[in-house]
Amino acid sequence: MERRSFMKQASRPLISALLDRTTADEYIASCVQASLDGADGMAIGLGSLKPEFRTREHLERIFACVPRPFYVFFYRSDRWIPENNQDEDARQKILLTAADAGAAMIDVMGDLYDPSPMEITRKPAAVRRQKALIKKIHDKGAEVVISSHMPLFRTYEETLDHLQSLAARGADLVKIVTSVDTPEELADALRTTILLKKTMKTPFIHLCNGKYAKFHRLMCPSLGTAMSFATVGYPLSPVPNQPRIQDLKTVIDTINRGAGPLEF
Incomplete structure (x- = not known):
């Protein structure tokens, strides 16, 4: 199966379905x-996926089910093997399996190898390990x-x-929530x-949680955020503020219709 790409589509705001199954x-x-529903890609978490499905064979089957790129993440939230929440290498091994299976993009945590406030490490040893992991993922063909x-x-x-600081580590895309x-705060x-959008050279994801x-989340794709996340239905959303795919797509299309994309 030919590996699909998010970054080759990055000239327009992308909608990825955020799924947790x-x-x-x-x-x-x-x-x-x-x-x-119109999603440009799929973002799937491996923390809720039962261990027997975290194999290359099952992941290949998932990635082949639709002609869309897959963004794969595995944070410190293993529902089935709690000790993996402290075992950084165990989770990365599974993510590397996802890269081998054809995932388009792998999520590397900003504080990987050094759990830190704000989920960013600035310790040189941890940053070096992150850079080495990013190179390994790139060598497998994934973003x-x-x-x-x-x-x-x-x-x-x-x-x-x-x-x-995150961009300096060699990623294709940087994300902060x-x-x-x-x-x-909303303003x-x-x-x-x-x-x-004016200052970042690396494509970015800037999203928010909270009351407002x-x-x-509805506006940021038209303001510069490269990728946003949405759900196939409110009851199934892992994030309470997540809009539905159709709703987010309607807002983006309405704002950018006619005169073309907004310029900032």
């Missing part, structure tokens, strides 16, 4: 529905996103510093996305 067949059914998630607000300056819980988050997150 326990079996290969459940993932396949959800991916087919997400593709019909890399390096990501951080945090349950608090970040200013533009803090966000820029964070993303530039912060929080917006007041109207003022600043929108400003941050616009300014990042949904508005930002």
